[in-house]
Amino acid sequence: MNVDQIILQSVIAHRLDTIAQEMGAALERSSRSPIFAEACDFACGVCDHKGELVSQLNGIPILAAAGSFSVQAVLEKYTGNIQEGDVFIVNDPYRGGNHLPDIGIITPVFHQGELVFFTVSRAHHGDIGGSVAGSYNTRATEIFQEGIRIPPIKLAVKNSIIDEVLDLITYNTRNPQMLKSDLYAQIGANKIGQDRLRTLLDKYGLKKVKESIIQLLQQAEDLTKAEISKFPAGSYTGEEWLDDDGFQETPVKIKAEVTYEVNQVTIDFTGSDKQVTGFVNSSLVTTKSAAYIALLWTLSPEIPRNSGAFRPIKIIAPPGTVVNPAESAPVTLSTLHCASEIISAIFKACAKAVPEKIPAGFGRYCGPSFYGIDPRNQKFYVGFAFCCLGSGGGKKEQDGFPYMAPISNYGGVRAPNNEANEVQYPLLTLNHHLEVDTAGAGEYRGAPGIKYQVQFYGPDPSIVMFGDGMKIAPYGLGGGKEGSLNRNQLFTKESGNEWLKSKTAPRSLQPGDILTLFSSGGGGWGNPFKRNPQLVYEDYKNGYISRESALKEYGVVLTTKGIDWNETKKYRGIDYESRYNV
Known part of the structure; x- marks a missing residue:
């Protein structure tokens, strides 16, 4: 390629990325449900006419990477029957989807009568039906108990929504108006992407854009x-x-x-x-x-x-x-x-x-969905405990990041602030902070886990616990220690404190019941005795570790005045005077 072609390809590549980002911004700002607007549990992208992913928003990785599969499922079923003004919907995990709550909206983009692109938005919806509100059914033994299954199907024709299809889907969920509103938000986000892509095609021409897409994909293959x-x-x-x-x-x-x-x-x-x-x-x-x-x-x-x-x-x-x-x-x-x-x-x-490229283990998700009738407006609600996210593992030259969610999401899910949660749901936040001595020790430690405690006050609330990581902790690497385990405790006036399993069937609560979640800290990377004692002391001051853990896990002796270098040297056997300029 000559210089002009290289520049043009770069311009088109960056424009495609910007289009995906603009789609995501539109989806976040136009959605109604907290799982969209607050947690941003979605991803947007652009695929070519063959269903190959050419650009994606850095949203939820497990959703973004799957965008092309939905388009390919549409192509498999509808090749020869995809028209200008169509919109497709799919969530079936056996037909291009991830799991039922993640609904994909796919919009074809034509230029001068030729199919060139698809815009794709995939988003997690608060309820998709099934036998449990929130659609995380811990007792499900088949997919039919998890919610409504949507194969690749047309949701719109000639830019007009097929109301019968939309009603069939939304009426099989517990909050049909919320779902309908959020589906419209996805359709709108795709429409923005469609309009921007048409502008791109009008400006540079079909031939140059298609050539650039081929080169973009080839370049990624060559780099890999x-x-x-x-x-x-x-x-x-x-x-x-x-x-x-x-x-x-x-x-x-x-x-x-x-x-x-x-x-x-x-x-x-x-x-x-x-x-x-x-x-x-x-x-x-x-x-x-x-x-x-x-x-x-x-x-x-x-x-x-x-x-x-x-x-x-x-x-x-x-x-x-x-x-x-x-x-x-x-x-x-x-x-x-x-x-x-x-x-x-x-x-x-x-x-x-x-090993230098690989992080230690990340905390696993383990929290509830909760649902009931909000006494403030008498409306049904379904919520999720995004505020109990676990933390990341350490890697070479870098401590783990706190509050990262599981690694399949890698920080893509945002935790809403507590005040927003209390406005949206009938609960009060009693505690929300990093928990001491939960970070996996290492030369580069994992991040601490979270203590999150809420009290429900609505009439007859219910919870469903779902997740993992109560028996198997985040792994350490290169001599680093494991992170902590997830723990969940329920306090009721009738029974007092009770430890819950990670996968608990729907449980009815009473107003005043308190749920305490302890999310796991990430694993450590490298021998903890090689960690700079000054960093150990800072972790102690920040409340990440106790003085006891500083000694037991890191061999660093702390006093009320700071590091006792002489005693630490006895434990570690390192010449700190020369190594750390003491």
């Missing part, structure tokens, strides 16, 4: 292959476990064998457990999305996250396993768990070759 070639060739195996599936008590194994060749990586999940009864099974879309997230993380942040980067990655997921279950298996929890464990298994494998 170049990074693969730098990786030590060979096969590396990692294993991670979920606590359980809510039915069996034994852990559920995810096994990943990652094989690096000259210009290809194969991720083989053979050896993972068979599919299970509960809702931790991962649809193939979620499994592939999680694998892409993990593998590209190990390679380089400079690689564009588009379908070109996915081409050199081969994924083997045997049918009938927890990472590729037979159709009708329940899968609702999978975008959190086992997606996070898929990522962790790949990380553990790659850490055997390039």
